Amino acid sequence: xxxxGQGRAGSGDNGLANAVxxxxxxxxxxxxxxxxxxxxxxxxxxxSPAAGPMSFGRLVLAALCLLAATVAPLLGLxxxxxxxxxxxxxxxxxxxxxxxxSIAAPPLFVLTGVGLxxxxxxxxxxxxxxxxxxxxxxxVLLGGEQERPAGxxxxxxxxxxxxxxxxxAAAVILLYVAFHLTNHLxxxxxxxxxxxxxxxxxxxxxxxxxEPILVALMLFQVAVGVxxxxxxxxxxxxxxRVFQIGxxxxxxxxxxxHLNSALVSARAVHHIDTNWAWASGAPTGLIxxxxxxxxxxxxxxxxxxxxxxxxxxxxxxLIAHGVAATIANRIWATGLAAGGLVAIVIMSGLCGMRx
Numbered sequence: 001x002x003x004x005g006q007g008r009a010g011s012g013d014n015g016l017a018n019a020v021x022x023x024x025x026x027x028x029x030x031x032x033x034x035x036x037x038x039x040x041x042x043x044x045x046x047x048s049p050a051a052g053p054m055s056f057g058r059l060v061l062a063a064l065c066l067l068a069a070t071v072a073p074l075l076g077l078x079x080x081x082x083x084x085x086x087x088x089x090x091x092x093x094x095x096x097x098x099x100x101x102s103i104a105a106p107p108l109f110v111l112t113g114v115g116l117x118x119x120x121x122x123x124x125x126x127x128x129x130x131x132x133x134x135x136x137x138x139x140v141l142l143g144g145e146q147e148r149p150a151g152x153x154x155x156x157x158x159x160x161x162x163x164x165x166x167x168x169a170a171a172v173i174l175l176y177v178a179f180h181l182t183n184h185l186x187x188x189x190x191x192x193x194x195x196x197x198x199x200x201x202x203x204x205x206x207x208x209x210x211e212p213i214l215v216a217l218m219l220f221q222v223a224v225g226v227x228x229x230x231x232x233x234x235x236x237x238x239x240x241r242v243f244q245i246g247x248x249x250x251x252x253x254x255x256x257x258h259l260n261s262a263l264v265s266a267r268a269v270h271h272i273d274t275n276w277a278w279a280s281g282a283p284t285g286l287i288x289x290x291x292x293x294x295x296x297x298x299x300x301x302x303x304x305x306x307x308x309x310x311x312x313x314x315x316x317x318l319i320a321h322g323v324a325a326t327i328a329n330r331i332w333a334t335g336l337a338a339g340g341l342v343a344i345v346i347m348s349g350l351c352g353m354r355x
Contacts, residue, residue, distance in 0.1 A: 076102030104253035311335025
């Protein structure tokens with residue numbers, strides 16, 4: 001029986017209290033997502049020159065706010081994990097999927113801001129953001145309570161085939177991802193080095209033949225990944241599967257947001273070259289600009305989750321081919337650590353560090 005189901009098993013006042021607690025716990029991911037932009041606001045206020053000379057206390061406060069904003073999506077991951085112990089009811093499934101969606105808060109917040117700008121809607125993106133998450137939670141809270149029969153969400157054979165196709169497409173995209181991340185790492189040597197390498201790479205991935213194929217593959221991955229996540233999220237899952245689903249949800253939102261920002265907003269609408277200056281928020285920079293600070297968690301977690309998601313897929317392939325689970329798990333943990341390190345190094349470069 002799931003954690004939510006145990007609450008319903010009670011009777012009388014105790015059962016009612018447990019039911020209320022279930023409903024309140026379902027709000028945790030949405031509440032974390034709602035808080036996300038305000039943590040970024042607090043960081044900006046702490047580092048703003050208008051607040052006076054930077055003191056040690058303000059520096060600590062700024063660091064804690066940025067850290068909290070960056071790890072906020074992990075709250076959704078944790079909630080999805082403890083919600084995934086057994087077959088869910090209809091309410092539990094909605095709550096679980098909302099938890100998965102909250103993991104993608106950083107790219108979704110960027111998409112909200114860029115989207116409102118493209119549509120010329122003069123409304124605060126934070127107002128739209130809070131209203132959207134409140135509506136999502138109300139949908140979870142007020143939806144039907146009909147029980148879903150155990151095993152009703154069994155994975156169809158066709159889904160397994162899509163999973164294989166998803167992996168094959170990922171192997172092709174990995175070539176571009178490897179170059180792109182390496183190019184960003186070279187930014188530590190200076191924007192000129194990054195620009196020179198990017199110029200060579202663009203002769204290939206921006207060619208009239210390759211770019212449409214690459215974009216189509218990215219969108220294909222999003223569509224298939226969302227379908228897989230939708231189906232797998234209805235199943236009981238261990239921590240490894242929850243992480244794979246959650247990282248995939250983040251990447252789906254990240255890809256859509258990045259394509260919208262780079263291809264639509266920057267290149268098609270505003271005719272801006274998506275170079276190092278664009279990525280690093282020049283001339284103000286990512287750290288000191290009130291809008292661009294949202295890109296720090298967005299980029300950092302994007303790098304981490306793309307490497308971690310690939311490692312999660314590798315773990316599944318290794319186990320399926322007879323590799324001991326303990327060895328596959330160590331490879332997975334090493335991949336996550338490496339992904340975190342690469343993310344920190346890349347973001348340090350985008351924020352001004354040079355070697």
